[in-house]
Amino acid sequence: MAAEKMPSISPARGSLAGSSLALALDELGGEGSLSSEARERVFRVFETCFSEELEALPHFWRLKIRGRLSSYNLGEHEGVIDVSQASVHAQVAAFHNVKRIRISGLLADGALEKKRQRKKETAG
CATH class of the missing domain: 1.10.12 (Lyase 2-enoyl-coa Hydratase; Chain  A, domain 2)
Known part of the structure; x- marks a missing residue:
């Protein structure tokens, strides 16, 4: 079927x-x-x-987020990060006392592999 x-x-x-x-x-x-x-x-x-x-909208945004990492899930091609009690500073605005913010997006090709390679290089 x-x-x-x-x-x-x-x-x-x-x-x-x-x-x-x-x-x-x-x-x-x-x-x-x-x-x-x-x-x-x-x-x-x-x-x-x-x-x-x-x-x-610009294709690339720069943000500065400060807060408590609640959870994250990084898959092979996409990722999700949840932050609580956050302050967000963006290109044209700032938000304070944000109860919860979820960031999700596609990961650049090889983003996780580069991180893993660096860990192996520093360990070895």
Whole structure:
């Protein structure tokens, strides 16, 4: 039996803003205030605007995060780090007393191997 492929969700719809928009639109649809066609038109506009904003963001951000490491999970190609009681200093903003922040992303090719090689070199 072939495995069913999960439908791809756009970054816009998968975002927190997209999820919140979906809930609001579903509620309006449930009340009969919004047709399914209008719902899809709203989502198309949202996805277009979301994509334009993503394009405007820098591809590389520098952040300084200070806090308590709650957990981390570094896989072969991706990683997740949870920090609590954090202060975050970004390029254009600073946030203090952040209860919890999750950082997730793709790791550069060979990032873990380089770290492992350095450990072997210093041990040997």
